[in-house]
Amino acid sequence: MYPTLYRKRIIPDECVKLKDDIILHWDDEMIVTKWNTLKPRTDFHHGYSLYMLKKGIKVSKFLREDDSLFYWYCDIVEYEEDKEQNNMVVTDLLIDITVDGEDRLKVLDVDELCEALETGLITDDMFHTAIKRFGTLVAEAQSGEFSKYTDIIEKYIAD
Helix, strand or coil: CCCEEEEEECCCCEEEECCCCEEEEECCCEEEEEEECCCCCCCCCEEEEEEECCCCEEEEEEECCCCCEEEEEEEEEEEEEECCCCEEEEEEEEEEEEECCCCCEEEECHHHHHHHHHCCCCCHHHHHHHHHHHHHHHHHHHHCCCHHHHHHHHHHHHC
16 A cells, blocks of 8 residues: 655645545655645646655646646655655645746746745755755756656656
8 A cells, every 4th residue: 555645835834635646656766646636726627746756856747627738847845754654745845846838947936945944944954955956957957858757747647
């Protein structure tokens, strides 16, 4: 039985059990899930997520109700697995990237990352980890390597 996934946010402070996410794949390198939005939305409806456990990123394909692409959403994250409780908490380290259908990047929530550091919600180590992972992900997106993540998700959508 797969561990239960939780999404933990720092701003706002919350931890949500992803009880309705469907796990399509789980190994030591990655997790692939299929999900519907937790609350009804008008901009997107459902999607797929790829958790790259050793890289500390989560890449999600956000889809509209008609299955058209809204955008790719990339979270910089920390993973904490509790084998005894059989769960994994995925902590969002605030800074995010979106990639639209034209491969345009947009950076989000840098201000929240700075605020979290300034107010002591994250440690210096968490801040530096987030920035390093962010830099690596941006470089991959700019060099055309981002498709290695999207291709994995597309494989599971096709299956």
